[in-house]
Structures are given as structure tokens and as C-alpha cells.
Amino acid sequence: MTLLDFARGPALYAATLIMVCGLVWRLTGVALLPFRRDLAASGPNAKGRVSGALWQVVSRSFPRRSFLGRTMVTVTIGYAMHIGLAVILLGGAPHILLVTQATGLDWPALPKGIVAIASGVTLVSLLLVILRRLTHPVLRLLSNVDDYLSILLTLIPVLTGILLAEETLLPYETLLTWHILSVEALMIWLPFGKLAHVVFVFAGRAALGARQARKGALQ
Amino acid sequence: MSQKDTLGQELSRRGISRRALLKFAAAAATSLALPPSFAPAIAEELSKARRQSLIWLSFQDCTGCLEALTRSEAPGIERLIFDFVSLDYQETLMAAAGTAAEDVLKAVAQENRGNYLLAVDGSVPVADNGVYSMIGGRSPMAILSELAEGAAAVLAIGTCAAYGGIPKAAPNPTGAAGIGALVGGKPVVNIPGCPPIPEVLTGVLVNFLTFGKLPDLDAQGRPLAYFGTTIHDQCYRRPYYDQGKFAKSFDDAGARQGWCLFELGCKGPTTHNACASLKWNGGTSFPIQSGHGCLGCSEPDFWDKGSFYTSLSGGEGPPWGAVAGAAAGGVAIGGAAAFAARRARASVERQLAQEWKAQEDEA
Incomplete structure (x- = not known):
């Protein structure tokens, strides 16, 4: 069995199961945690919990105007990276093909050039994220292994993916092998580190929004 | 002779x-x-x-x-x-x-x-x-x-x-x-x-x-x-790969126009052979030219590398039953963790209640 066979076979099998099990474990564990009953009366500006949850999911996706001057760089890099990743994952023909072969779902791919530009933007953004984390005095103190590992495990698949799409530097087979293996490493780490924000970010905002809405504290 | x-x-x-x-x-x-x-x-x-x-x-x-x-x-x-x-x-x-x-x-x-x-x-x-x-x-x-x-x-x-x-x-x-x-x-x-x-x-x-x-x-x-090179590197359909033009089935418009067969499972990118340059029967044709993807037959264990019709970007992932099993396992582990957290919290609350009661009794 070659390394590529391993990557496309047993490793993909195991990584998928670990990711699914880990994500469900984390979500279930948080969802079933004991919550204190809210015994206080509703505030004067109370709103519905569902609308509060939805509002918070959307509103927290935009930067606060009062902090915009200080957070502009972070917000811009963050948006560039996340939009780039979405374009790569949802618009790249090989990725759609993977989903189609696994689930039967299919949608049109974006032109290769657009995905290439998105990949470049994402890669540069990720490099800037690391650079900022290493050079910013406060951010550096707040960072731990989880932060750097999560960024690296996102960066390597993007880098190998760009090289694979352009078929440059190394043979196609080698690049394909390392691209798939790096994605599988990302899948395995995803539920257990800060990358778990993939699912927790919206769940957390919704829970907070519902609570704040009842208290009339939603902004 | x-x-x-x-x-x-x-x-x-x-x-x-x-x-x-x-x-x-x-x-x-x-x-x-x-x-x-x-x-x-x-x-x-x-x-x-x-x-x-x-x-x-x-x-x-x-x-x-x-x-x-x-x-x-x-x-x-x-x-x-x-x-x-x-x-x-x-x-x-x-x-x-x-x-x-x-x-x-x-x-x-x-x-x-x-x-x-x-x-x-x-x-x-x-x-x-x-x-x-x-x-x-x-x-x-x-x-x-x-x-x-x-x-x-x-x-x-x-x-x-x-x-x-x-x-x-x-x-x-x-x-x-x-x-x-x-x-x-x-x-x-x-x-x-x-x-x-x-x-x-x-x-x-x-x-x-x-x-x-x-x-x-x-x-x-x-x-x-x-x-020394892959079939993909020498394939006459390679320009279509670079342009992102792929046949989606063996009889669609793309297939009839000779587009790349990558999505139909062609193993040309990982197969080393001279089929695309030397061809067969006096240089007449080779499998890809005949409309079928490369099977990768000159590579070791080509028969055990999954379906001939699964693209290289795909793979042999787990069946839905196994995915459901993993999800059920996740529910069980998460539920057990939450249950343990609830018990720990209840224990703390009982202890606090006892301490408050003791303080009230003293008062």
C-alpha cells in the first residue's frame, strides 16, 4: 500500500469517523451541561428568545463600530481568510467532486482562476495571522500551542492544495498525498482544539443571544 | 538464422x-x-x-x-x-x-x-x-x-x-x-x-x-x-484538465468533445507509463483516447486501489452506517461527560446547602 492509498483509504476512513464522533461529543457535552435556571423576571426591553438568538448570530459577524479603528486589521484578515476558505471548499471542483461522490449532492464549481485567487488570499492571510500572533505583545502572551497548531493545520492544506492545483515543485502524486494527509490531520484536530469554533461559534452566539433577549440586554 | x-x-x-x-x-x-x-x-x-x-x-x-x-x-x-x-x-x-x-x-x-x-x-x-x-x-x-x-x-x-x-x-x-x-x-x-x-x-x-x-x-x-512521467503529463486531454473542463459521464457533451476524464476516475495523474506517447497498435490509440479513463494498470496493486470510477480527489470514506455509529459514540461520550458534570455540580450544591444550613442553625 502506497502512502496515497493509505491517505485515500484507511486514513480518510478514520479521520472522518474521529471528526464526526468528536464534534458530536463536544456539542452533546456542552448542550447537556447543567444550566442555572433563570429565576429573574424578564427585563423591560425583553424580546423573543429565537429572534434574539438569530439576531446575535448575525450581528456578531460584524465588527463593533466603536472598536473598528483598533480591530480593523484583525477583522480584515479574518474575513479574507474565512471567505477564501469558503470559496476553496465550496467552489473548488475537486472538493465538490469529493462531496458528490460521498453524498450525491452536486453544485456548479467556480472557475479555476477564481479558486486560485481565493487560495492565494487565504494563504497570505494565514501567514499574516501567524506573523501578527508572533509579533503582537499581548496576542503573543495569550497564544498557546492550540492556537499555533490550529493555524498551521489550516495553512498546510491550503499550501499543498495550491501546489497541487498548479502541479508545481513536486510530482502530482506526492502533492496529492500530502494534501489529503494534511486535510485529514485537520479533520482529526478540528473537534478538540480552537478549530471547533466551526460549530461552536454559531451555537454559542445563539445561546447568548437567547439569554440576552429575555433579559432585554440585546444590542 | x-x-x-x-x-x-x-x-x-x-x-x-x-x-x-x-x-x-x-x-x-x-x-x-x-x-x-x-x-x-x-x-x-x-x-x-x-x-x-x-x-x-x-x-x-x-x-x-x-x-x-x-x-x-x-x-x-x-x-x-x-x-x-x-x-x-x-x-x-x-x-x-x-x-x-x-x-x-x-x-x-x-x-x-x-x-x-x-x-x-x-x-x-x-x-x-x-x-x-x-x-x-x-x-x-x-x-x-x-x-x-x-x-x-x-x-x-x-x-x-x-x-x-x-x-x-x-x-x-x-x-x-x-x-x-x-x-x-x-x-x-x-x-x-x-x-x-x-x-x-x-x-x-x-x-x-x-x-x-x-x-x-x-x-x-x-x-x-x-x-519516468505520468500518463497525465503526456495526455492529449491535459489542456482540458488545466481549463477545468471535465466529462461528467461517459456519454455527456463533455465526453463527446473529448474533455478530461479525471472526474470519471481516470488514474492518469498517478500512473507512470508511456501509453499516451507510444500508444497501441502501431500508435493508433490508447484507453483515454478511446474514451475510458486510465485504470493505473502499470502501478503496483492497482486492483486494490478502490473503484476505477472514483476520482483521485475522492476516496474510500466510511459508509453511512459507520458515520452514524461514530455520531452515536459521540452522543454517548458527550452525554456521559455532561452527566458527570451534573453530578459534580449537584454534589457541590448539596455541600453548600449543608454549610448554609449549619450557619443558619448556629445563628
């Missing part, structure tokens, strides 16, 4: 001019990735070369390799190279059978000991003492060991001989193995393919007759000149 005749004498007898030999030598030099300036030297050496003894053994094979090589449509000197080789033993082609054939084999091996080329097609069953493919009461492994010892070099022809091929596919009941894994101490060149390209064998023979050695090999033991 006698054993002492040279190829030059044989070509003259057949009316093949030196100019034609030079053209063939130039083509051979190109296919062997040698500069064109080597052509006169190759022609000179070939014309002086004496008839090479070749012993051909067939083990667990389908005879497809031999069919491809002997039915090669190449009418020129390529064919004569095959004629020039003294094929001293080949069970399918020789007239002799039984004990007479075995006697020929013994005599030829003895007479040319240390000089003959040993060609093998088919894999060798090593399980249960090779009982699955006995020849004249002997196991393939015993025959191979004996003849490889006296050979100048061993040619593993076809994927079965090179890597075990289809007989080695899981669960491999016969314990099939490729020649390279079984023969030690002798140079072995793999010429894989299901079947291999006739011109590749010609090239290897020309290299051996000209330089007295086997050509340079890649990590899989294949001649670099023919297996």
Missing part, C-alpha cells in the same frame, strides 16, 4: 537497409531518452550484436502480455528485434510439449548459462508450496529460482510478473508475488502494464543488446525512459 549470425547480417538478408536501421536507432535513442547523437552508435552495436538467448516462463498469467507482444502490429525493425532474439523456451509458442519441452529448457539454460535473459509473465504463487500453478510437477518458485540463478538479467513482463497484479489482489489466496520480490542477486527490470506496451520491451532489448546492460530504472524497477 544461426546463433552466430549478427543482426546486421540478418537485416541485410531481409532487405532492410542501413538507413532504416539508423532511423530505428534514432527512434530507439529518443524513446530511451538518449540524445540523437547516440543513434549511429546504437545502430553500429545492434548490427554487430549476436543472437540473444531468451527463456520465457509463464506462471499465474492470462497470456494477455504474450498476446500483446506477439500480435504487435509494428511491421518494421521493432518486429525483427523480436525475431532476432532467440526465444528458446515459451510454453505457449513452442511446438514441443511435456518432457521434450522440459529437455529443451534444461539444454538451453545449460548452454547459455550466465548469458541468457529470463523473461517472466504472470505472478508466482508462494502459498502452500506453490501448489496452485505446478508445471511438470515443480512449483513456479523452484523453476524461477533455478533459472534466475543462471540468467544475465530477469525481465518481469506485465503487472502480474512485476508486482503480483490481479492474482495478488485481496485476499490473494495463492500468495501471489512479483518477480522482484522473489529474485535476489540478479538485475530485474519490471515492464508493467496489463498488458505492457510492446515497444517498451523492444527498447529494453535494444538497450541490452547495445550497451550490454539494462536501462536506468525508477523506484518501482521500471525503465525510466518509459515510466
